[in-house]
Amino acid sequence: MDKTLARAPSLADTVALRLRREITEDRYKSGEKLPTERELSETYGVSRAIIREALGRLKQDGLVRSRQGSGAFVAEAGTPVFRLSVVDLRDTAEIQNVVELLVAFESAASALAATRRTKAQLKMITAQFDAMERAIAEDRSGVDEDVAFHRAIVDATANPVFRDMFDFLDTRVRGFIGAARTNSARRSLSRQVQDEHRAILDAITAKDGEAARSAAAIHLQNAIKRLTLQRGLV
Numbered sequence: 001m002d003k004t005l006a007r008a009p010s011l012a013d014t015v016a017l018r019l020r021r022e023i024t025e026d027r028y029k030s031g032e033k034l035p036t037e038r039e040l041s042e043t044y045g046v047s048r049a050i051i052r053e054a055l056g057r058l059k060q061d062g063l064v065r066s067r068q069g070s071g072a073f074v075a076e077a078g079t080p081v082f083r084l085s086v087v088d089l090r091d092t093a094e095i096q097n098v099v100e101l102l103v104a105f106e107s108a109a110s111a112l113a114a115t116r117r118t119k120a121q122l123k124m125i126t127a128q129f130d131a132m133e134r135a136i137a138e139d140r141s142g143v144d145e146d147v148a149f150h151r152a153i154v155d156a157t158a159n160p161v162f163r164d165m166f167d168f169l170d171t172r173v174r175g176f177i178g179a180a181r182t183n184s185a186r187r188s189l190s191r192q193v194q195d196e197h198r199a200i201l202d203a204i205t206a207k208d209g210e211a212a213r214s215a216a217a218i219h220l221q222n223a224i225k226r227l228t229l230q231r232g233l234v
Contacts (some may be wrong), residue, residue: 012053017043020053023063023074034064034072049148053211056167066164096224103220105165110200110216111209113156121156122205128152131203136190149197153204189226196222 019040022028034040035053037048044051055072058064065075117125128149135142154166196219203211 011046012057012096015040015046015050015054018044018220019058020061020063023058028074030074030076033070034074034075036071052167055173056164059164060168066160069160077162084109099220099224102169103217105162105169106153106216106220107213109154109157110148111205111213112159112162112209113153114204114212115203116158117156117207121152125149125152125156125201125204129197132194132197136194142190146197153200156204192222193225193226 012104019034028034034055035043037051040051041048055064059066059072062075064072066072113121128145128151130148131145132142135145151166154162157163196215199215200212200219203209203215
């Protein structure tokens, strides 16, 4: 059967659904190692980034788990699962709680990336920054480029657990990034957002961990302000 998928906005969800079906139908047994990202990418005709997102969704639901240096495996029954509900952007308290988590996570990731990044990783982070610049110039939302920028930073931590957490957060709070960028565009704040990204990039370029930590925290704290939520949250 040909499993190649057509491009669509919900591609990662589609791949996750296919993999979920194969797991629940016992094509992949409990505890069995899944094919590599490259192999799954070829099977489904999608990028490895899409495969990572799809696996992230399955990890959230406790169907898949990672072993450092070994890949992804079908989770055995009883594997503990950390869950986080999809963020309701109308719920001020929920947003505040998630932002606190994001600030802690992104700040730590940026600090580690600044001290551990390689030249190749810095080049990738810079490329994603430039992609956001093009999105602004072309009057596009830039959500995908924004996520890719932060993902490149997390990759530079050289810590697979950070990558797993990013995948988890990405699928649960992506709407937060989209809403923040939309409000920024409407209020002509896109340049301010990009300046905040540049501060993070500059600190990582300079290998200044504390400056990167501070720049990331400021960026996330300003993002919540840009949402201009109801109930007086500004």
